[in-house]
Amino acid sequence: MVIEASARYTPPMKSDRYKDSGIVLLLAFGMVLLTPLKSLWVTPQGAWWSPFVMWGVLVAAGAWLAREGRRG
């Protein structure tokens, strides 16, 4: 009985990974939005739509994070 229960039990690693990933993404996009890394998407001489591309990347990162969360 105990052995069966042990087999069912999985260490709670996924949830921590989900939270850690959230922190990493938050910091990464925080830097992209608030520090000189803004130059990655602030292109006065270039395309007007680059802020939306950056935003699209954020949405994609969020979708990946959400999948991590559902797995955990």
Added chain:
Amino acid sequence: MDNPLLWPLGLTAAYLGALALLSEIVERTPRLREWADHPLVYALALGVYATAWTLFGSVGFADQFGFGFLAISVGVALSCLAIPVLWEPLSTVVRRHGFSSVADLLSFRFQSQRVGTVVTCFLVFGLMPYISLQVRAILEAATFINGGTAPAWLGPAYACVMGGFVVGLGVRYVDPREHRPGLVATLAAESTFKLFALLAVGLAVLWSVFGGVSGLQEHLAVRPEAVERMYDGVTSGPWAALLVASFFAAFLLPRQFHVAYVEQPDQGAMRHVIWLLPLFLLLLNLPLPILYWAGRDVAPNVIPDLWVLATAPSSPLVLVGFLGAVSAATAMLLMSTIALSGMVMNHLVLPLRKTEEFEPERLIAFRRFVVGCLVFAGFALHWILPRAGSLVDLGLVSFVAVLQLAPGVLAVLWWRRANARGMLLGLAGGAGVWLVIVAVPLLNLGDTSLVPAYLGFDQADPRGASLWISIGVNALLFAVGSLFGTMRDEEAAAAQACLASGRPTRSGAAHSVSAVQRRLDDVLGASSAREEVDRALDELGMSRDEDRPMALRRLAERLERNLSELVGPMQARQALAEVNSRPTGPDLTSELAFLDSLRDEELPEGGLERSTERVRRFLSDVLEEMPIGVCTLDSNAEVIVWNQSMTDISGIEASAAVGGDLGNLPGPWSEFLADLVAKDPNKAGEAEEQFVDESWVVGRATHGDQRVTVTLQDRSAEQRLQMQVLHQDRLASVGRLAAGIAHEIGNPLSGLTMVAENLADEPNAEDAAERIDRILAEADRIRTTIQSMLSYARRDPQDREHRRFSLEESVREARGLVDLGKKPDKEIDFSVDVPDEIEVVGDPRAFSQLLVNLLDNAIDASPPGGTIEAFARWDQSRQEVDLVISDEGDGVSGDVDELFDPFYTTKPVGKGTGLGLNVAYWIADDHGARIDYERHDGRTWFLVRGLEGAGS
């Protein structure tokens, strides 16, 4: 169609009616209610964040700060990435305690009604500009459609229609405890419509003004300054300040807090929001730059806030854009007033009310009144405020106000040291700065816009400066007040309960359901109190007769949670505080039971607490599934743990046992367990075997710190089997003794018969009396023999005795029995040396069987003419009796370890059952002793060691 307002107002009325109808249909249709709980619907409902500000104001904002307008939505997208570390932990706390607003959360965390009241007042005043923004946007749009003039009746008429709708639809949802799929579905429909409206107008303008995407590219290619100007807002404007403000507004704005936490269908739904809400906002913002560039070309004379309408190429599209804004504004008004009215009720009205006047119907009616007042206050502010600046200026005032709650909310999750004094001090400081440099200029009461410049901030960015100054002052005072202020005990307990790694606090116990209800009578009124208690009892599956302390604590906990949603957490706690009769000190076992009562809740979010809770639940499952009954009592002899095996053994369900006193358990179990627990703790772990309520059980009590754990093992089946074997063994012995019995009975019978015949021949002989005495003596000998045999062979398992008896008598009786079975051709001598004063504690008849088996075995092993010795000694040091049965046999030739195994025999086939020594071993074990096999001086010893007894 002379009146150009006919269509807009008619469609507005129709649209609002359709929303109300949708809400009603969803509420009444079970399948639609299920669909309304879908994560996509929930994410779209959170799109209530986008108001008339986004639809109209953002274009005007872009005219001032270019892509800086995106900050208001990008900040929300960034905030969504913080869902795992910020939104979800907050959601856990909010759902666990049943909060319905941020004021509930903060007043509970800081255990201060004053905090709740201050937060409520500040939010009501701080959000009024935001509400008036919605009113202004719609009225200005209607005025634009009407050709630039507005009839006098337009404002009041719109106020009435909007107020009626919000109050009317809010009626259904005014009780915050109701599940609201209809409301969530309405918000999602509203979000979908405004997205559709903005995309439709945006696409139409893209083709009508620019001729498509390539046309727009060409348009911008020849005007590079248009793109450069857009980016200026990101590099030099209040970009960072707006990003931070919207980051927190995403979940701290009352309507956002309400939808995110109160209307959340389940914990998992929030994980879909991480990307769905940013995607929704991305699509919503995509047309805005196009509308802005088109507006600059097509409608330079119209205020930028209305370029969405001014650039629409056709009247139907103007109506679509107008309805999109109406939709956004209506949803904002609906949710903001519902959320604010709840806060007003819980933190302003109820703390001041006369308790006897409290009835749910009055509460709900009054809440409707508050909703109406808030809507009309928004309209009033619109009429009062001078028309200066853009729509966004109004919204930013509210965003800066909401941001003042951020330090307190962050402290809820991560700063245990924060206290009410710090919270109030910080809020006062932040609100003061907000009032002076943000609100005063808005109301045109004075020019304080230079204050930031005096403090060294960029004068060109007053919005950003005011935000940084207010939140900086707030955070500084919050930290100083908390670090230098004292923390009350209840505040520390609430802080622990709210920390990201914390667990819920427990309510104390009352002594009866009636006691709980009596206290609530004073607070809620008699009928409401009874209703609430009945509801809580029903949810917990308890009866009104419940009097177990643990169960009553659970009832108090549930009531506090239910009432927290209705009257606010402070009121709820206060209402139930006085029925708590139990100190709230640390009590591990009670805490365990309390945590078990939360098993149905989802695991805490991440981190060490999640790991710990999973391991705890795993171990709890193992404990539950153990084949040994386990029962744990706390220091008050209350049952805390009662596993399934305990139920199987005793027949007492855990629901009946847990939370009650040991003395309340039914029948003999109460006495048996009480005896076990009352045993000297120094003899911890000593087994107690008893026949209790049709079961043979072995119980052990282990005393721990503030708890006693009792384990029970059901040995009924084993005992039954053992008794059967013992019985079989006795019958076999009787069989073996049959010849001896015949001889023992036959001899006196022959003598008796002969004397009787002689007496018959000589009835008057002188020694007739003497002969009759001989007959009686022989008959008595026969009777004694038969009685002895019957006593030995016939025994009911339940007749087990436990008493002190003479070992010498027992040995003598056993010797008499085995004498019956002695073979005539095998002369054996017996030597018995058992002092008369030695006594043994146990079952004399079972012990007699042990001796018979050992003596029987010795006879079989002894050579003809051998001597069997039986001697016993009292060991003073061990306070135990040792008994030896020895013979002159050759000893065991095989494996000594198997000697006491069942069916092990070295005798010829048919001569032995192989059970004799095994049975003797069991009986010795039952008497707390053991049998050792030894060889000494050519003799075989069976040494029975460790018998409980007495001697001298």
